[in-house]
Amino acid sequence: MNHLKATQLRGIAATGKIQKFNDGGGLYLHVTPKGSASWRIEYAVAGERRSKSFGKFPEVSLVEARASRDRLKSDIAGGIDPDPMVSAQEPAASAPSALLFGELVTEYLAILRKTEPAVRTIAKNEWLLLKLAAPLHGLPVASLRASDILPILQQVAASGRRESAVRLRGVIGTVFNHAIRNDLAERNPADALKGVLPKVEVEGRAAITDEPEFAVLLRAIDSYDEPTLRHALQFSALVYGRPVETRTMRKGEIDFANSLWNVPRTTMKMRRDHVVPLPRQAIEVLKRQFEIAPGDIVFPQRRKQDRPISENALNVALDRLGYGSGIHTAHGFRSSASTILNERGWRYDVIEASLAHVDPNAVRRAYNRAAYLKERAEMAQAWADLCDEFRKAGKRRREMESLI
Missing domain, CATH: 1.10.443.10 (Intergrase catalytic core)
Structure with a gap:
């Protein structure tokens, strides 16, 4: 069943967060926080989950995107692998417009600022995600693994900032949990790193309670x-x-x-x-x-x-x-x-x-x-x-x- 209409597409605008407009059959329009839009499809071959880009909108129209979707579905039904070069280990690597971790970070920080936490909390999250996690920004969310995150955490910890390394793992996990809740990711690779870093002994605020x-x-x-x-x-x-x-x-x-x-x-x-x-x-x-x-x-x-x-x-x-x-x-x-x-x-x-x-x-x-x-x-x-x-x-x- 087709869900999107041409009039609806004309009204889509940047909102500062990632948007996803489903059209059915796995096809959807992905809109970045800055308003860049592209057609994507999620599908499976022999139980293997994959994603593919059909190009930018409006260069590729709704009619053309649907035709590409239908051809892909027809190939799969006929036993033809529409993209045999895609491996199980890197299902999103061939999609040039795949959702990047940096895009998730942009959306997460925008939401955090709107919830009005302490200024220091915002600054701390910006420092962790924009500076320390910067090497992850260009990686597609679908292919990002715990093995990509661990070297960064180890490097931060080795510099003497063990507490920052622990916090970095936690906030990366928070970003992925946000993505999972919004159907932008299926798993949280930071979960696999719990307990990997040595615990930081935090001195409590002393108080007399007797x-x-x-x-x-x-x-x-x-x-x-x-x-x-x-x-x-x-x-x-x-x-x-x-x-x-x-x-x-x-x-x-x-x-x-x-x-x-x-x-x-x-x-x-x-x-x-x-x-x-x-x-x-x-x-x-x-x-x-x-x-x-x-x-x-x-x-x-x-x-x-x-x-x-x-x-x-x-x-x-x-x-x-x-x-x-x-x-x-x-x-x-x-x-x-x-x-x-x-x-x-x-x-x-x-x-x-x-x-x-x-x-x-x-x-x-x-x-x-x-x-x-x-x-x-x-x-x-x-x-x-x-x-x-x-x-x-x-x-x-x-x-x-x-x-x-």
């Missing part, structure tokens, strides 16, 4: 001598946002009337706006900090107050308090709160929403954003009150120890 020890940490923070860093650490413990969100905070993000922190998407890891309910104690910390911050930046540098505190300033402060060497990091406040709140019976979904972890289900994600705000506000205040209890308990424990 309640009595966390109480000691809170009291130590309260004693820190520099007010801006003291306030930033206190706020981090109470609200447990990502360090970059806290240190780059601007005064306009704070809604004192409704006790909310409106974190802009430009700061968020997944480029989505995030609303944080602020407990009473966090509001008090911010008001004290607003009094000493002369400009719009809430936590400015001491000497350059038009700039936020540096990326490592909070970790340096924690180190001065005796929490260096992998004991607790600025990012660790998130793990502390998550662990303790889970252990105390708060709902997992609400905790995840407070951490701005993105639910993969779009409908549930939209629902949770609105439905959990009231619950998150209650949990935020309960967490801040619990931190006060920790401080008092820690103080009583130290007083008792001094009497022994």
Whole structure:
């Protein structure tokens, strides 16, 4: 059955991604992200899957492409191999316009940019796919094998970038999975390379999750001598946002009337706006900090107050308090709160929403954003009150120890 019409073909245009328009009998029009179109057919001879190009469109019309398809089908039905030079090992090598890996990369990156992940995530994927995987760009997807990918991974690993080699294998696999989902590939050659490279030991972000020890940490923070860093650490413990969100905070993000922190998407890891309910104690910390911050930046540098505190300033402060060497990091406040709140019976979904972890289900994600705000506000205040209890308990424990 013929599916395509001449009027439909005239309306085809570049969309920035690969398009496939089926006409039936294995014949389809392949359109690259830049709009170049060619006729292709997928067929089988003695159980062997093959593909063939019939030429560019519109140089080759729909009528001519169908005639070529019919001749090929007739040859196969009559026991004639239409292309005996094609081998089982390289079924797509004879097709000059076969889909190339570089085309898949272009489409994948275009889709990635539209999903609005962090800028660093996009840059990392571009570096991996456009630079490190560049030798694969000219290879047809249908003939690309694990043996083509492995030397590239080994070369990257040999240069001392073992973690990058592992990530490269993963992102190449992601591109192929995208192709499989869109009927552009049948297999993922990167899967065969799982475990081939040595594992990279990734050091986790240290965090104190024991309640009595966390109480000691809170009291130590309260004693820190520099007010801006003291306030930033206190706020981090109470609200447990990502360090970059806290240190780059601007005064306009704070809604004192409704006790909310409106974190802009430009700061968020997944480029989505995030609303944080602020407990009473966090509001008090911010008001004290607003009094000493002369400009719009809430936590400015001491000497350059038009700039936020540096990326490592909070970790340096924690180190001065005796929490260096992998004991607790600025990012660790998130793990502390998550662990303790889970252990105390708060709902997992609400905790995840407070951490701005993105639910993969779009409908549930939209629902949770609105439905959990009231619950998150209650949990935020309960967490801040619990931190006060920790401080008092820690103080009583130290007083008792001094009497022994």
